[in-house]
Amino acid sequence: MSINFHLPDFCGNYKMNLAFADALKERPELFYDGVKIASSYGCFPPAAWNGGRAAVGAVRREFIDFIIKEYNSRGIPIRYTFTNPLVTEKHLSDPFCNMITKAAENGLNEIIVNVPVLEEYIRKTYPQYPLISSTVKQIEDRDRLLSELEKDFKLVVLDYNWNNRFDELEALPHKDKIELLVNSYCTPHCRRRKKHYEFLGERQFELNRQVFGLESDMMKPIPDTQFPCPNTDMNFYDTLAFETHISPRAIYEKYVPMGFENFKIEGRLMHPVNILESYLYYLVKPEHRDRLRVDMLRALLAKKR
Template identity: 40%
Template sequence: MEDYIYWHLPGFSVFRDLNSTLIDVMQEYPNCFYDNYRVGSVYGTFPGAIWNGGRTVLGFCSKNEIERTIQLYNSKNVPMRFTWTNPLIEERHLNDTFCNLIMQMADNGQNQVLVNTDILEKYLRKNYPNFKFISSTTKRITDPDKLHDELKKDYFMVVLDYDMNHNEEVLKGLEPMADRVEILVDEICFPNCPNRLKHYRDEAMKQLQYEVSKPFPCPNRQEKKTFADCMNKPAFISKDQMHDYINRGFRNFKLVGRGLPQSVVVDSYMYFLVKEDSQVFVKGELGKRLLDKAKKREELRKSVRR
């Protein structure tokens, strides 16, 4: 059995066309991608789900769209991973109709959940035991002892806090459990940010109150973000450095993207997943197929109006 490297991609809803197209191109042109790379999951939320955390995602999504999206990914053997990491969830939120509908529709044994709070995790484990549970980086666990305690719990995986990405002592200690550790390789936030947990709570409150008019007053806030910004951050793991992590036994890597422009996400996919001599071809193939999907969608809209 081959030892695959799994990549966990952002925005299963907002980047649905991009992600599903990338998965198809990876299957059709495997030689264009680095050896043994696979899409391990697509993470995110459907618009308007109050359990969502990390980034505010407002809006509306119909039952048909939810069903179509689940079928799209799961038919390609790619799990969907729900970001149920809102740290402000209380017992009164547990019976939310929309979030429970999503879980019921995705309850087929293929999908996963990122968790942050005990109250929601206990509810989900009791009512939806067929999902795989993953400890979220939004817990901001930066103490090595607490990290090891987290790995002793019944989690399918634990996502490493990005501030530990290059901590040699921590990485060495994780080697026996490396296959259960997921590493966020291109976090755009600043290192050792003292406001990160406050920022998560701010996003969580906006999700609960359906309000995004007031941006979080972060002193490091950037209006325009690029992949080059990610590459310049201390937590960034380069392609050359990836070999060391893989040799240590790490097999799961996460890419950021929720809240970022699609162009930045495409740049990260090209850099991490695609061989350098194939990037022009793969990017062109993605562009053509995405344009074709957009045209077909517009034609469908026009036919419905008639």
């Protein structure tokens, strides 16, 4: 059985993601047995449909094609995070979002969805995409989850509050269809989580208007709005104390024997050191982490000659 890991930020973190993919292919003995990089999720900025984190900036079509090619040539799907909870029918015609969706529609790449109106539009307009149900839905009710697992999704990303509730996890059907978020930076049962997703959704609309809006919109500065959350500045190792944390040992000794195969590493817009440490922690055998850490830092920080 492959142990499928889904890595954050195929766009901003592409150098590290591809470096790990190449290391896994060339030096598999350094990694845990069965490890596979099964996708990398994220979005090209400033896509209005993006959710979960705000994608800042803008990219050229040449870069979009480059990213898709680099991952796909390694057999790795990119997975669009089209999970903005504020998307309505009026947003479906967004030119940039439709362009990037069409550019990657080849049967390999995937899309994470949240709101029904966008899900239905993608199913109809871009039928080659496998769809994944987003953790942004925050499904904690068992009956709702069972219903979600029966729908036409490739995977359902479980709300992180299910983690480590082993009796309940054991009783779930379709474990091969469930993806577990192993290192959530969110406080367990955070009461502000829904509001935070909505704030980020509106923030994404603002960023999109700044780039693609009317000339009058482009002249206006983006409001310096914030949603204070101390967890965004956490050290990766601080998250190990959360009750929702899933360790590499638990993956092998508990989750995989139960039938779970898919594991998501959080990290979009996190500090690169946090991302590097999370990859080493989950993918690499302990005795090889220090050496590979140095190799990765040398490669990522190397000056072009």
